[in-house]
Amino acid sequence: MNNINSICASVLSRIKPCDAEKTRLAALAHSIINRINAIGKEEGLPVSGKLVGSSARGTWLSGEHDLDIFIMFPPDVSREYLEEKGLYVARKIAKGAQSYEERYAEHPYINAIFDGFEVDLVPAFSVPSAAAIRSAVDRTPFHNDYVISRIKGLKDEVLLLKQFMRGAGVYGSELKTHGFSGYLVELLIIHYDSFIEVLRAACNWKYGTTIDLEKHASVAHKDPLIVIDPTDPARNVAAALSLDNMCIFIDRACEFLENPSEAFFSVQVPEPLDDASFRNTLHARGTSLIAIDFRAPDVVEDVLFPQLHKMEESVHEMLERYDFRVYNSSIWADERAVILFELESAQLPDVKKHTGPYVWSGEHALAFKSKYRESNTFSSIYIRDGKYMVEIQRKYTRANRLVESEITKCGLGKHVALSIKEGYRVLENDDILSIRDEDFRRSLRKFFEK
Secondary structure, three states, rough: OOHHHHHHHHHHHHHHOHHHHOOOOOOOHHHHHHHHHHHHHHOOOOOOEEEEEEEHHHHOOOOOOEEEEEEEEEEOOOOOHHHHHHHHHHHHOOOOEEEEEEEEEEEEEEEEOOOEEEEEEEEEOOOHHHHHHHOOHHHHHHHHHHHHHHHHHHHHHHHHHHHHHHHHOEEEEOOOOOOOOOHHHHHHHHOOOOOOHHHHHHHOOOOOOEEEEOOOOOOOOOHHHHHHEOEEEEEEEOOOOOOHHHHHHHHHHHHHHHOOHHHHHHOOOOOOOOHHHHHHHHHHHHOOOEEEEEEEEEEEEOHHHHHHHHHHHHHHHHHHHHHOEEEEEEEEEEEEEEEEEEEEOOOOOOEEEEEEOOOOOOHHHHHHHHHHHHOOOOOOOOOOEEEEEEEEOOOEEEHHHHHHHHHHHOOOOOHHHHHHHHOEEEEEEHHHHOOOHHHHHOOOOOOOOO
């Protein structure tokens, strides 16, 4: 235990914000909130500024210069009014930023850079309770109040757990990551009382493990981990967490307790995969790769990545349906998006064995025989295991031709479908090396090395 304590102390010395960092953050937040309040007074708008999230709760990691500042509106104004006036106020604030852009999630907000800090200016309704929310972000102030009332003396434990999860690659609630959100980390610490106790408990987690701090759950959930929101009895805070990421955390927790090391807290950034290593790896595996490359839609990640996952699943299903066996798949996105598939083979023989109905299937059997008796087939109709069989010409013998011809019939999502309509490339094996982006090459290494 002494070894673990010394490791945690060393990690904390790196990840805990210093006084100067805290002062800079507090000063910037205070300045922006005052400006929101002043605009409201000057222009007769019913708005007020509020700092929320980890920066408000004192549970942010050093170097994580992100602020969430809400522009709060009374609950009785219309959504149209909130969006119009909220964006108006946010734009006025953002004029003093180094840069900013408008983003669109459930409703519009502005992401701006002030003095090296990334600030989200988000319109929200000031509702009386989390049960009365009118938009998803409205519950965040209630999270603030709950955590602040319970987190005293535990902030360092939160920082340790966040950094440990970052090292494992499972921190972040975004639909890109499907990991542990900051709020979920805070609730785990509040429930188990320390970083180490969370790890010990995790070693005994199973699918469906449930934590209900307020003992008030009102809805049954079927997620891998269930942590009932103390401010909303119908909500599972861990709903975005994937089974794989939950299991990665369990595995890492048990490994750390068995062999403690500061390395568990380090974020590993893989080297980009160079051309020669790509060719050698692919040759050694004996598989084929195809990549669908297209312009990434200009939407926030929580809108983009569900659509990319939908496309990945739909194309995967199509490939399997046409007998191309998929070993692995992944998605990557920046200015462009790439959906990657590793196939047992990207080419199949011309002949395809086609299974028909059972011989005793009546009309279905007659229809099958009628269809293929006069067709240009590789074989006559025959019987195997009680079913009619025939060997026919395969429609697509190459995976890239299949994707090129049928991709628009796949489930793509609204924004991805528009990008695909503009144009895309289907790349195979060495052609994928035409994508030079270093971050993509890092993801390519991770794709092979896991």
